[in-house]
Amino acid sequence: MEQLEQIGITNVGRVYHNLPVPELVEHALARGEGILTDSGALAVETGKYTGRSPKDKFLVDEPSSRDDIDWNKDNVPISEQKFEQLYQRVLSYVQGRDLYVFDGYVGADPKYRCGVRVITELAFQNLFAHQLFLRPTTAELSEHKVDFTVIAVPGLHGDPKTNGINSETFIVLHLAKKLVLIGGTRYAGEIKKSIFTLMNYFMTKQNVLPMHCAANIDKHGHTALFFGLSGTGKTTLSADPERSLIGDDEHGWSDEGIFNFEGGCYAKTIRLSAENEPQIWSALRFGALLENVVVDPETRMPNYDDDRLTENTRAAYPLRYIPNCALSGIGTHPKTIILLTADAFGVLPPIAKLTREQAMYHFLSGYTSKLAGTERGITAPQVTFSACFGQVFFPLPPTLYAEMLGERLQQHPETSVYLVNTGWSGGPYGVGHRISLKHTRAMVSAALDGKLDKVNFKPHPIFKVLLPEKVPGVPSKILDPQNTWDDPEAYTQQAEELARRFVENFKQFADARKEIVEAGPNNS
Structure with missing residues (x-):
């Protein structure tokens, strides 16, 4: 007291x-704050406010x-x-x-x-x-x-x-x-x-770079970081049975390496299933906390498909509930950094290598697209930019964090940075199709395992990012997004429109260095 x-x-x-x-x-x-579910988790409702x-x-x-x-x-x-x-x-x-x-x-x-x-x-x-x-x-x-x-x-x-x-x-x-x-x-x-x-x-x-990202590590001690806004696949792709999870959300990058800020996970559970996310499913046992998940009052079974309280249903549980987690919460300097985006325009490549300046540019942009529409159907993508992949949580100017990232990439030239599009291919949302998770996993695995280190790359004519000529286990045709569209001219128009959005958004970073600005897309 x-x-x-x-x-x-x-x-x-x-x-x-x-x-x-x-x-x-x-x-x-x-x-009377909550009830126990059939698996032993404590389920609570938060009332009027079901999110931040x-x-x-x-x-x-x-x-x-x-x-x-x-x-x-x-x-x-x-x-x-x-x-x-x-x-x-x-x-x-x-x-x-x-x-x-x-x-x-x-x-x-x-x-x-x-x-x-x-x-x-x-x-x-x-x-x-x-x-x-x-x-x-x-x-x-x-x-x-x-x-x-x-x-x-x-x-x-x-x-x-x-x-x-x-x-x-x-x-x-x-x-x-x-x-x-x-x-x-x-x-x-x-x-x-x-x-x-x-x-x-x-x-x-x-001199620690705070980051809104997931991190995991392989048996050789190679650490990977996954940045991405909601819906881009950060949780899914970082939960890899072949790698140990360091943390799913918040990390620091110091002179010594990577470390988790937290000791637990706070995962979205909407449409959770044992088949698709077995690690999270098995973690929702006694000691775990469920927020705003609808629970059957008789069987006490949670219904993870029910969004009547909110889409933002959540579960909190300690990291040790995840099999094969890295309990130390510490990793080496990252060998690979993945910047995730879900592009509903269907114009960004499914994977592209980034130069140091391009990495800083896309880190500052923090782009993804959310799906917007009406009850009659969703037809247009809603462009979303969030600097540092979580601007609302960063009290200092975004360029300060981007420069810290750039310094670390300069100090560790062996670190490779990739932009991975988990969104659409062959056309925008409503015309094209979502990039196969199987192919995305293959591309991420190739990046993490160093299989892209000796592959030839070519610059994208508009976005300038570097496209690999081949990726093991992935059809070469889909690696250049223009090849997946029936109308190449329509692709170019759509790509130029997204490029314009990037350039317009980046004007807010008036203090960004010229080299970073020039690493962005062409906007003719």
Whole structure:
């Protein structure tokens, strides 16, 4: 309790420090926060908010970080006065209430490890923190030092009129205090992503590149990174039975190599099946947490195809629930980097090698396409760009992270970078077809195994990326996307339109070096 008093938390009910998983589950059940499924996982519903609330996230405008932050629609300022006002409301709210406290770490490499304390009013949110972050040993716990603190109180609703926020929900990060306040939402993902945002700021101060990517490693010690926005296949392609999973979402690249920020996974479960994703399926047992998955009240069987609560159904579980995982959370400097995109225009090649500058360009672009349309049918792709493949989580200018990536590629010239299109071929969405997962896996495997190192490449006439002449196990015809279209002129028109979108989007990076800008597509 003394430690909580240091941050102003006083006169509370019972404080449950670092309860083991079975006790947290028992508390959640006793408090009516959730139910057990037939496999033993705890299933909860988060109510109104079934995903992140990006418009309710704020960074405190304070002197130590003010000039560093890339203030934009994702990094919105709130005054220190309004923060203190909210903080006092939080401190008043928790008085008389029971609280759950988790102490752990973020950052698998001890050299860069940060102590995390997560204080919650709900038992299931503390279970989430226990499974997502790195759990200390008994000896480590006795010496645990708090670097980052998160206070999550879903029952406290903010007031837009007096608190300077946009709704009853608030996620407020104070970088100088290393303190996060979360209120008005039960969605546990806000806890994870707040810590990620803090790491994306503070790791750069130690010359560590923070990355929103998956990572795995083979038996020879060769590490691979997988960047990609939702729907591009990051989780599917990084879960490889021939390779050990280091982590599925957040990593750092230091002078020593790669390390996972987390100790668990937070996977989407919509349309999950044992056949397609057996590793995730088997991980959803006792100790795992399901968010907003519809469960049959009689059989207690989850229905992963049911999206009546949300498309964003989720599962949180420790990394050790995945067979053949890399429990150390540490890997070597990457031998291969895969940038994933799902291009619904049908014009990007299924795989292309990138120069260092092209890698920086496409890292900054963070392109994919989401499918947009009406109930009558989806006919047009919706272009999506998200710098660093997760712009909303990066408080500093995107070009800073891109330059850090470029420096590492220069230091490690043996690292190969590939752009892999898991989207459409032979025409845009509605005309062409989705690139075969079998072929995508073959291309990714060829890249990871070094089979493309001695293959000849040719530049794409518009996008300039380098197309391989052959890939083992893949028909050569599909490697040049123009060959898959019935009308070559229609292909060129569509490719030029996407190139124009790239160029238009890249104008926001006015501070990008000329060499990076010129690595982008031609836009005649």
